[in-house]
Amino acid sequence: MNTKQIITALKAVRVQKPLVLNITNFVVMNNSANGLLALGASPIMAHSREELAELVPLVGAVVINIGTLDSSWIERMVLAVELANRHGKPVVLDPVGCGASSLRTHTSRRLAALAERLIIRANASEIIALAGDSSQGRGVDGLDRVESALAAGHYLADHYEASVVISGETDIIIHEKSEIRLRNGNTMMPFVTGMGCTLSALTGAFAAVGEASGVAAAAVMGVAGEVAGGQSPGPGSLQLNLLDTLYRLDAETLDKRLNIAVNTP
Ligand SMILES: Nc1ncnc2c1ncn2[C@@H]1O[C@H](COP(=O)(O)OP(=O)(O)OP(=O)(O)O)[C@@H](O)[C@H]1O
Numbered sequence: 386m387n388t389k390q391i392i393t394a395l396k397a398v399r400v401q402k403p404l405v406l407n408i409t410n411f412v413v414m415n416n417s418a419n420g421l422l423a424l425g426a427s428p429i430m431a432h433s434r435e436e437l438a439e440l441v442p443l444v445g446a447v448v449i450n451i452g453t454l455d456s457s458w459i460e461r462m463v464l465a466v467e468l469a470n471r472h473g474k475p476v477v478l479d480p481v482g483c484g485a486s487s488l489r490t491h492t493s494r495r496l497a498a499l500a501e502r503l504i505i506r507a508n509a510s511e512i513i514a515l516a517g518d519s520s521q522g523r524g525v526d527g528l529d530r531v532e533s534a535l536a537a538g539h540y541l542a543d544h545y546e547a548s549v550v551i552s553g554e555t556d557i558i559i560h561e562k563s564e565i566r567l568r569n570g571n572t573m574m575p576f577v578t579g580m581g582c583t584l585s586a587l588t589g590a591f592a593a594v595g596e597a598s599g600v601a602a603a604a605v606m607g608v609a610g611e612v613a614g615g616q617s618p619g620p621g622s623l624q625l626n627l628l629d630t631l632y633r634l635d636a637e638t639l640d641k642r643l644n645i646a647v648n649t650p
């Protein structure tokens with residue numbers, strides 16, 4: 386995927402306004418819904434057993450974020466993934482805090498194994514833990530370098546037949562054996578909660594309109610984060626400026642700023 390294709394994907398999201406179903410955590414429900422709206426997509430946050438069967442057929446993608454899970458949430462997440470499979474919908478899995486507790490690790494693996502059209506989006510520590518190696522993550526924060534999660538990312542891509550987005554100082558996307566590196570963003574981004582969760586939600590919007598959704602989402606999020614970061618004295622304004630920047634992001638800015646390197650084997 387090149388810059389031109391990313392710009393085309395962004396236009397497609399804005400024209401099609403895909404409906405994206407999110408089962409996500411209490412911390413980021415608002416950020417993720419606002420991020421999707423600012424991008425041009427249409428979010429719905431829903432986790433009731435009684436409505437999932439009605440909703441999943443209508444949406445373009447399902448985003449599952451395990452950030453504040455418990456046993457009843459797990460049951461809904463499994464149901465949502467089963468329904469997504471039945472209706473051929475892509476599933477974005479955000480294994481928040483994978484490695485921090487056995488519940489998170491086991492649930493992430495169970496959901497990843499279940500999803501048929503899977504995109505995994507996580508920070509380096511979560512990727513390493515999901516693959517079964519020992520990570521240095523603390524709680525939901527990633528403390529491993531992105532490049533150190535590369536082998537784990539490839540393992541997950543093969544094992545689950547998934548696209549994998551490893552986010553951090555550089556974002557690495559593993560898609561059909563290619564490695565795409567994106568070097569944008571801003572060092573303040575990890576000081577705003579839910580930036581990664583927003584990236585996962587945006588990945589859902591791009592998955593609803595085409596392939597290589599992790600590349601397009603990480604590119605848009607990275608460039609928007611970089612522009613917004615340059616206008617923000619701290620994390621509070623960054624959070625707001627990110628939404629404004631996503632809303633206003635144009636082809637020219639993407640073309641000028643996107644730092645993308647594609648490595649095809
Ligand atoms: N040091 C950094 N420099 C530039 N951009 C960064 C940096 N760290 C993270 N980002 C960007 O921030 C976004 C979120 O990535 P991150 O890896 O921090 O997610 P996360 O740990 O899952 O976050 P959360 O769980 O709080 O949602 C991505 O777009 C990523 O490119």
Ligand SMILES: Cc1ncsc1CCO
Pocket residue numbers: 410412413452453481525578579582
């Ligand atoms: C801080 C936090 N705890 C559970 S989910 C979440 C949001 C960032 O992933």
Ligand SMILES: [Mg+2]
Pocket residue numbers: 481482507508525581582
């Ligand atoms: Mg996260």
